[in-house]
Amino acid sequence: MAPRRRPPLALLALAVLLLLPGGLLVANPAFIRMTRLEEADEPVARFPHWTHQEGFKCYACHPSLFSMTRKTGFTHEDMGEGRFCGACHDGQTAFHHDQDEDHECEECHVE
Numbered sequence: 037m038a039p040r041r042r043p044p045l046a047l048l049a050l051a052v053l054l055l056l057p058g059g060l061l062v063a064n065p066a067f068i069r070m071t072r073l074e075e076a077d078e079p080v081a082r083f084p085h086w087t088h089q090e091g092f093k094c095y096a097c098h099p100s101l102f103s104m105t106r107k108t109g110f111t112h113e114d115m116g117e118g119r120f121c122g123a124c125h126d127g128q129t130a131f132h133h134d135q136d137e138d139h140e141c142e143e144c145h146v147e
């Protein structure tokens with residue numbers, strides 16, 4: 037009987053990469069500066085990525101609400117339709133992005 041041929045090294049390396057948890061393969065910044073579409077005085081919104089990961093799995097947001105590989109530009113009008121941050125910041129799952137007495141604009145629009 038002929039000995040079994042060993043799989044090529046590249047294939048083994050690929051298998052190891054695929055077994056690693058996704059978070060180790062890509063950058064996972066603590067804070068992300070969002071993208072501004074319309075000119076305004078407020079500082080561009082800053083998203084606390086890590087604190088959101090305490091309550092949600094990656095797939096709560098990726099790729100359905102936000103891409104991991106490309107910046108997504110959107111406005112309050114989009115959020116008002118329940119999209120992007122507005123999928124949760126609707127006054128039910130999380131504080132409303134626009135009209136919540138206990139939360140200030142500065143929570144998101146921080147320098």
Ligand code: HEC
Pocket residue numbers: 058059062063064065068069070071083085088089092093094095096097098102103104105106107108109
């Ligand atoms: C509550 C929503 C939410 C959760 C949960 C979440 N992310 Fe994100 N993630 C975002 C947003 C918002 C962005 C920024 C998108 C943009 O800039 O348009 C982002 C961006 C990224 C990026 C791109 C970073 C960069 O510098 O461009 C990576 C990579 C990423 N996330 C990985 C993860 C991983 C891994 C997890 C789970 C451990 C995770 N995310 C969980 C919302 C989330």
Ligand code: HEC
Pocket residue numbers: 070071072073074075076077078079080081110111112113121125132133134135139140141142143144145
């Ligand atoms: C839950 C987070 C959050 C809160 C709270 C929030 N915003 Fe925003 N806002 C964003 C995000 C995300 C964007 C899109 C990125 C950017 O332009 O900063 C945005 C965009 C904007 C813009 C750009 C134009 C537009 O309509 O998108 C203005 C102006 C603005 N916000 C003002 C405010 C004011 C005023 C408040 C308080 C009443 C507020 N924001 C509260 C997240 C928030």
Ligand code: HEC
Pocket residue numbers: 070081082083084087088091092096097101120121122123124125129130131143144
């Ligand atoms: C999958 C649901 C979900 C999405 C999407 C989401 N958030 Fe949140 N966010 C929460 C919850 C839940 C809390 C904590 C509960 C609360 O304070 O109402 C929170 C809290 C926050 C806080 C308070 C500070 C902190 O670290 O907890 C900020 C600021 C914030 N979110 C900004 C954003 C911005 C900006 C976006 C869009 C880029 C966004 N969030 C998208 C669920 C979400």
